[in-house]
Amino acid sequence: MERLGVELHHISKSFEKDGSPVQVLDNLDVRNEAGEFVSFLGPSGCGKTTTLKIIGGLLEPDGGEVIIGNKRVTGPGPDRSIVFQDYALLPWVDVLRNVAFGLELRGVPKGEREEIARTYIQKVKLSGFEHHYPNELSGGMQQRVGLARALAVNPQILLMDEPFASVDEQTRRLFQSDLSDLWQEEQKTVIFITHSMEEAVYLSDRIFVMSARPGRIVEEFVVHLPRPRTAQDIRGSKEFTESVEHLWGVLRELQ
Amino acid sequence: MRSRAAKRQKVFQISLRLFSLLVFALIWEVAGRAEISFGLRPLSGTLKALVDLIGSGDLAYAFLISFRTLITGFSAAAIFGVSLGLIMGTFRRFEHFCNVYLMLLLSMPTAALIPLILLTMGFGFVAESLIVFLFAVPIIAINTHTGVLNIEASLIQMSRCFLASRSQLFLKVILPGSVPMMMAGLRLGLSRAFIGMITAELILSPLGLGRLISISTSKFQYERLFAVTLSILIVAALILDGMQRVERRLLRWRH
CATH class of the missing domain: 1.10.8 (Helicase, Ruva Protein; domain 3)
Known part of the structure; x- marks a missing residue:
């Protein structure tokens, strides 16, 4: 099966709130490669979920476009499915x-x-x-x-919207390693939304850190951990803790 | 293990209910014999009258006549009310157009419409069925409408994401999703239909249960009056209980 990457070109989006527009996404410009596991990491209200819904074709951006396999996204399609938060x-x-x-x-x-x-x-x-x-x-x-x-x-592309947000920690860890295995097996392009730094590092090839209001990408971080990562000791490795520390540094700056 | 405890609980509940009925029967009998009022007849006399009514076939005939009205009016109300509720839930404009009338019908004393119907349609089966219809229809439509509105937005988004057509969305999500509220509406609608039927017959009908009540009253046959009322209560309770059973079976997934 052909593998598809996702390109976001200058995406912006605002919502009406109490009569005045609030800018949720500001000029988002992101490329992800086919078969890559990419996470969007950021505080709540930074427009992560909005980004995902735009890629999924459930929302239309005010400006910019989403390109998947040389085609412009105009709505939901058979190449993408969403795993919903609730x-x-x-x-x-x-x-x-x-x-x-x-x-x-x-x-x-x-x-x-x-x-x-x-x-x-x-x-x-x-x-x-x-x-x-x-x-x-x-x-x-x-x-x-x-x-x-x-x-x-x-689907070629799997969109996951904070899938583990309302799951307890123990279940979450088991599920994360199963997801990691499944991804290895199924070879999908995954776009993953999360607010957990550990989760992002554990699962992703690349992490986009977002700031809130308006949502922008403030950092692109490549995870160099070897795959497969389901081994017990990966979370204890120096590389893992350093990556999490680095992301925390970036997120702390945003406060 | 669960079933034994549950069974004991159930037996306890049923005996308590029977005991409550027994206390009521006892008070009725004593109050009737004490001749508090000429009109209040004891239970024993009422039961005797009931046996006579059943034996003579008068009661069965009255029920037959009345239920023809009830079933016609209620079936029409169910079909019309459910359809209206679904349409209102699907088309916003329609909702505002219809809501006024439904709210009026639901909150006004519907019996006040009876003279109007009498004036325009005369006595008879059609007029009575129309009254039953008017009693039952608003609650059915409003409940079905609420059922549609209560369907979670994420289910609609999910269906869009998996490329549901408009008709698929309606048949596979909106319709089954509104069943719980719809069933509750039908049950409430049926109990209002009973009220409509008796009210209409007390005023309009030359036959049926309402007529049996008014004749018994005017001939001072109070045992008969009590017997007819008691039989209506029992039949209505049995029917509503049956509906609740059907409802529970249909909504197995909730338990």
């Missing part, structure tokens, strides 16, 4: 149908889409939960369903 699962159908939902919308026949869904349910380690409803699952498990659903439609 999971966005359909509460009235079970795990299997939730994971198959994207395929169902695309008219894939039932037998085929359920087979694909089962494969991805296994990949996110939820085998045995196919017929559970979302409210019978923990937050971490619900997000695994969200990830399986996003992967099941086989």
Whole structure:
């Protein structure tokens, strides 16, 4: 499958708040390579999620354009799927149908889409939960369903909007290493939104640090940690702690 | 383990409910025998009258006539109310256009409309069904509308991201998502339909339950009056309970 990179050209966006416009994104200019794992890191309100929704085609920028594989983004497309912060699962159908939902919308026949869904349910380690409803699952498990659903439609680009924000630390670490493995296996381009420095360093090839109001890129940071990173000791390595320290230095300056 | 404790809890609840009914029956019987008022008849006499009414077939006939009205009016209200609620939830402009009337119908004493309907449509089946319809329709429409509005925005965004067409969005997200509120609206609508039916018949009908009540009253057959009222209460409670069961089965995913 062809791998696609994402280019943001001079993206700006403002929202109306109490009658006056608030600039959320100011002249965002970012390129990411095909197959790369890139994170946007920044404090809340810096426009990370807005950036992701613009790339996903759910929001239109006021200025600038998003280019994916030489084509301008004008809306959602089959090349991208989103993993949502609040999971966005359909509460009235079970795990299997939730994971198959994207395929169902695309008219894939039932037998085929359920087979694909089962494969991805296994990949996110939820085998045995196919017929559970979302409210019978923990937050971490619900997000695994969200990830399986996003992967099941086989997008080239995976957009993840603070997927672990409402998951406890223990679950988060397990999920992070599973995500890292999955990324290695699936070879997707990933754009990942987070406010956690450790998370960004652990997962990414490159990190864009953003400032708040208006959101701009203040630093582009390349992570030089070797892959695969699922080994237990990577978080204890000198390189890891130094990277986190460096990012903290940048973020502290912004306050 | 859970089932045994739950079962015991259930038995306890049911016996408490039966005990409450027994206390009520006892007070009724004593108060009736004490002849507090000429109109207040004891339970025993009421039950005897009830048996007579059932035996003679008068009660069954009255129920048949009344339920024809109830079912016609309520079915029309269900179809119209649900459709209206869904349309209002989908098209903003329509919402503002209709809301005035629904709010008026819901908050005004609907019985005040009966003379108007009588004047324009005369006595009979159609007029009575229309009254039942007017009693039931506003709550059904308003609840369905609220159900649509309550669907989480992230589910709509998720569907867009996975390329749902407008009709898919409606059929696979908006419609199932509004079912809980819709069902609650139908249940409330049915209990209002009962009120509408009895009110209409007390005033309009030459037949049916309302007529049975007014005849019994004017002939000073108070046991019969109590018996008819009691039978209506029991039947209405059974039907509403049945609806609640259907509702619970449909909404399994919430428990």
